[in-house]
Amino acid sequence: QSALTQPPSASGSPGQSVTISCTGTSRDVGGYNYVSWYQQHPGKAPQVMIYEVSKRPSGVPDRFSGSKSGNTASLTVSGLQAEDEADYYCSSYAGSNNLVFGGGTKLTVL
């Protein structure tokens, strides 16, 4: 299984919206509605922000939203805030009880 493809970096100004993509294949992202997104601040463990493509765990601000079209999933952060600056990783179920991560995207709040 190959890692999912994410852009290395993304950026936006406070208050703006930014979208991060996560591209896989029909054997992972496109084949299942089991895409998750994780936020990781430097030196910290990742934290789930979105699961099952578009569901938000309790406590995650509704500024974070997820979607999917074909083999590409997306995470949108609206109303950017300084604390949103972090690394973001997508993951997907890949069949046969396997899971795969994306390479990660560094989000910079300008």
Added chain:
Amino acid sequence: QLQLQESGPGLVEPSETLSLTCTVSGGSISNSSYYWAWIRQPPGKGLEWIGSIYHIGRTYYNPSLKSRVTISVDTSKNHFSLKLSSVTAADTAVYYCARLRGSRFDPWGQGTLVTVSS
């Protein structure tokens, strides 16, 4: 509140076996709703799923690591363990344990850095 804590040696010599334990507190590892997982992150790089285990011992491993990985569970101690054999410098990473809830990892342990070096 469920918490996970990784423990084990921070330094392993090349060709040896890396061994880590994840202790679960605030909940039972025998809860039938969840799997338990290991994930690693080389310094400055991305996340890699290593494998997952169910409380009855059913395991699933990343195909790229399958030949070197063993994950086990001890329900009496409420912990699960990782063994990675024949390690090289490429196995140097922060190793995380996490609960696998459906297809999402939540929560995660704080992580432990394991360096492979002589």
